[in-house]
Amino acid sequence: MKVFDVQITEAVQDFFKEKLKLNTSLLDINNILKTVSGICNFLETENDFFELKTKIKNEYYLLNEPDRMEYGDFQTNPVLSLKITNYLSLNIEAPEVLIEPTCGRGNFIIAALTSFSSIKEIYGVEIYRPYVWETKFSILNFFLKNELNTKPNIVITNANVFEYNFKKIAENSKTKTVLILGNPPWVTNAMLGSLNSLNLPTKSNFKQHTGLEAITGKGNFDIAEYITLMLIEAFQASSGNLALLVKSSVIKNIIFDQSKNKYRINKLEKHWIDSKKEFNVSVDAALFFCSLNSDSTFNCETFDFYKSKILIQDFGWVNEKFVSDINKYKYSKQIDGLCQFEWRQGLKHDCSAVMELDMLNGQYSNPNEIGIELEEDLVYGILKSSDLKNTVIRSSRKYTIVTQTKVGQETSHIRNQYPKTYQYLIKNLSAFQSRKSSIYNNKPLFSIFGIGDYSFKPYKVVISGLYKTFHFSLVLPQNGKPLMLDDTCYMLSFDSLEFAVYTLILLNSQTTKDFLKSISFSEAKRTFTKDVLKRINLDALSKTFSMQELVVELDVFNTSNRLDIKITHWNNYLQEVNSTKNKQFEMFA
Numbered sequence: 001m002k003v004f005d006v007q008i009t010e011a012v013q014d015f016f017k018e019k020l021k022l023n024t025s026l027l028d029i030n031n032i033l034k035t036v037s038g039i040c041n042f043l044e045t046e047n048d049f050f051e052l053k054t055k056i057k058n059e060y061y062l063l064n065e066p067d068r069m070e071y072g073d074f075q076t077n078p079v080l081s082l083k084i085t086n087y088l089s090l091n092i093e094a095p096e097v098l099i100e101p102t103c104g105r106g107n108f109i110i111a112a113l114t115s116f117s118s119i120k121e122i123y124g125v126e127i128y129r130p131y132v133w134e135t136k137f138s139i140l141n142f143f144l145k146n147e148l149n150t151k152p153n154i155v156i157t158n159a160n161v162f163e164y165n166f167k168k169i170a171e172n173s174k175t176k177t178v179l180i181l182g183n184p185p186w187v188t189n190a191m192l193g194s195l196n197s198l199n200l201p202t203k204s205n206f207k208q209h210t211g212l213e214a215i216t217g218k219g220n221f222d223i224a225e226y227i228t229l230m231l232i233e234a235f236q237a238s239s240g241n242l243a244l245l246v247k248s249s250v251i252k253n254i255i256f257d258q259s260k261n262k263y264r265i266n267k268l269e270k271h272w273i274d275s276k277k278e279f280n281v282s283v284d285a286a287l288f289f290c291s292l293n294s295d296s297t298f299n300c301e302t303f304d305f306y307k308s309k310i311l312i313q314d315f316g317w318v319n320e321k322f323v324s325d326i327n328k329y330k331y332s333k334q335i336d337g338l339c340q341f342e343w344r345q346g347l348k349h350d351c352s353a354v355m356e357l358d359m360l361n362g363q364y365s366n367p368n369e370i371g372i373e374l375e376e377d378l379v380y381g382i383l384k385s386s387d388l389k390n391t392v393i394r395s396s397r398k399y400t401i402v403t404q405t406k407v408g409q410e411t412s413h414i415r416n417q418y419p420k421t422y423q424y425l426i427k428n429l430s431a432f433q434s435r436k437s438s439i440y441n442n443k444p445l446f447s448i449f450g451i452g453d454y455s456f457k458p459y460k461v462v463i464s465g466l467y468k469t470f471h472f473s474l475v476l477p478q479n480g481k482p483l484m485l486d487d488t489c490y491m492l493s494f495d496s497l498e499f500a501v502y503t504l505i506l507l508n509s510q511t512t513k514d515f516l517k518s519i520s521f522s523e524a525k526r527t528f529t530k531d532v533l534k535r536i537n538l539d540a541l542s543k544t545f546s547m548q549e550l551v552v553e554l555d556v557f558n559t560s561n562r563l564d565i566k567i568t569h570w571n572n573y574l575q576e577v578n579s580t581k582n583k584q585f586e587m588f589a
Helices: 010-019 026-037 046-058 078-089 107-115 129-145 166-172 189-194 211-215 223-235 248-261 275-279 413-417 419-427 429-433 497-507 510-519 538-542 547-561 567-578
Strands: 097-100 121-126 153-158 177-182 239-247 265-273 285-292 299-304 313-318 321-323 356-360 363-366 369-372 379-383 398-401 459-464 473-475 489-494
Touching: 010 026, 010 046, 010 129, 026 046, 026 129, 078 107, 078 177, 078 239, 097 107, 097 166, 107 121, 107 129, 107 177, 121 129, 129 153, 166 223, 177 223, 223 239, 223 248, 223 285, 239 248, 248 265, 248 285, 248 299, 248 313, 248 321, 321 510, 398 419, 413 419, 419 429, 459 497, 473 497, 489 497, 497 538, 497 547, 497 567, 538 567, 547 567
Parallel strands: 097 121, 097 177, 121 153, 177 239, 265 299
Antiparallel strands: 239 285, 265 285, 299 313, 313 321, 356 363, 356 398, 363 369, 379 398, 459 473, 459 489
16 A cells, blocks of 8 residues: 555554544544654644545555656665665664664665664665655554564654754753664756756755866765765764765765864775665665764775675875775875876767767768768877777777867858858857856857867877776877867877877886876776876886886887887976976876
C-alpha cells in the first residue's frame, strides 16, 4: 500500500488500521506514535491525519515517484548503510545525538538505530516530502519489529538543508557526543542551476574566487562540499564525529582548503567505495570521516572500505605544498617549485559545430555543411586531448578558425580582408550568440579565449589535461603553420626546436612522472591543470640529469623520431631557464 506517495509495510499498515479504529484525534495519534517510534509530530496537520485515515481505509495506490535528478539523489542502500554504521560502532565513541542532513528514505537512520543503542536524539532533514514520510514509516516499522523500552527523541523535518539551523542543534548538544552521518547530493551547483532546481544554497562565491575564476570553472562547486563544510563549521566545537558519503573530489577540496580554514577536525580519513556496485554510477566516491573538536590536521589517510584497514596512501599538506601521495612525494620533492616557463591552456571557443572543421576531399566541412569556402590565413590545424598519443606530432586531423591573435582584439577586419571566412562566420552568428559563458559578454564578434603570442610559436611541448598518461608530446608546425591546441590541453611554447626537445626530455623523465603522480589526483576532472604543471621546477629537474644521460636520451629521441637535435645548445638552454626575467612569480591559484 502507498500512503503519502510512499510504500508502507504490512506491519505499519496493520498498526494504523488498529489505532485508527479508535476515536482518536490528531493529538492522540501523535502521542501514540511518539510512544511507539520516538518521532515528534509524526502527523503535522489535520490534513495529514485525514489523508492517512482515507488512504488506509481505501488502500490507495499512486504512480511511481518522479525523476529525482534535481536533488542529486543517490540513495544509500540498506546493506551499505548498515556496513558503515557497524564499522563506525567499532571505531568511535558511542553517539548520543545523530544528525542526518539529507536523510532521504531514512536508511542511515535505521542503520544507526541498529548499530547504536546509545542514541538519545535524532535530527533528520529532507527536502523531498515523500521521503520524509518514508523515513517516518521506516522508523515506525523498525520499532514495531524491535520493541525497546526507551526510544530516542526523533525530529524529521521537511526543509531545504541550506536553510536549516544546524548551529542551534550544535548549541543544544554541547555536552553530548554527536554523529553526523549521511549522503549529501552528488551534483554541482551548475548542474542544479541548469535544471532550475530550488535545491540550491543562496547564490554566493563561497570559496572567494576572484575575477575570471569566479565566473568560469572554479566558480562551480559540489553541493556535497558546501553541505559538508557547513556542517563542519557548525559542529567543529562539538564532541563526536562526521561520516559522509561524497565524491572523492569533494574530500580532496576539503583537505586542500583546510590549510586556510583550519577547522577543528582531526583523524581525517577517506574510505573508498565502489559507486558502480552501490549506486550504479561511474563516480569516484568515498566515505569521508573526521573527528570533531580536535586539534586541526591537514592530511587525510586513504583506505578501501571493503578490505582490512591497510593504509593505501596519505594525502594533504607537506611544508605548505599540497600533494596526493605523501610517501611518493618524498622521493621527487626536490623538483617542486615554480616552472621557469609559463604553462598555457589551448583555444577556448565554445562553438565546436562552427569552429572545428574536418577536411573532406580537399574541402572544409563541419557536421552540418560540406564544401565550406575559407581563406587559408585564419585556418590552423588544431589538436585535441585525444590527438596527443605520439611523442612527436606533425599533423592534425581537425582545423579551426583563429579569429584573434590576442584576447579582446577587434574582429571587424575579417569582413574586408577575409570575406569568405566572414560570410561563413556571420551565417553562423546565432551559434556564437547562444554561447552561455559570461566571458563572451561585451566582447567582439566571434571572440575566442586562450589565444596570444604563445599560440603562434612554432614548437610546443604539450600534455592532455584529461588523460592520466603522464606523457608529454612535442608538436611541430604543419605546412609551415603552428598547430593550435584546444582548451583541454596545456603547453609550453618555444621559438627554438632544441629548447623544446630539451624540455620534452626533462618532462618525460621518471623523476617528473613520479613527481606528477605524487601531486595529481586521479579522481579530478582534469588530472593536469596549470596549477599542477607550473610546480615543475625545470632548473631543479635539469640537475637530476648528467650530461651523459642527456646525450643518451637525445640519441634515442632522434632515432625514434627522425630528427637531428644536438646537445650543443644545452648550456644556452640552462641560461634561459636560470634567467630571472623568464621566471613566473605567480601565486598558486
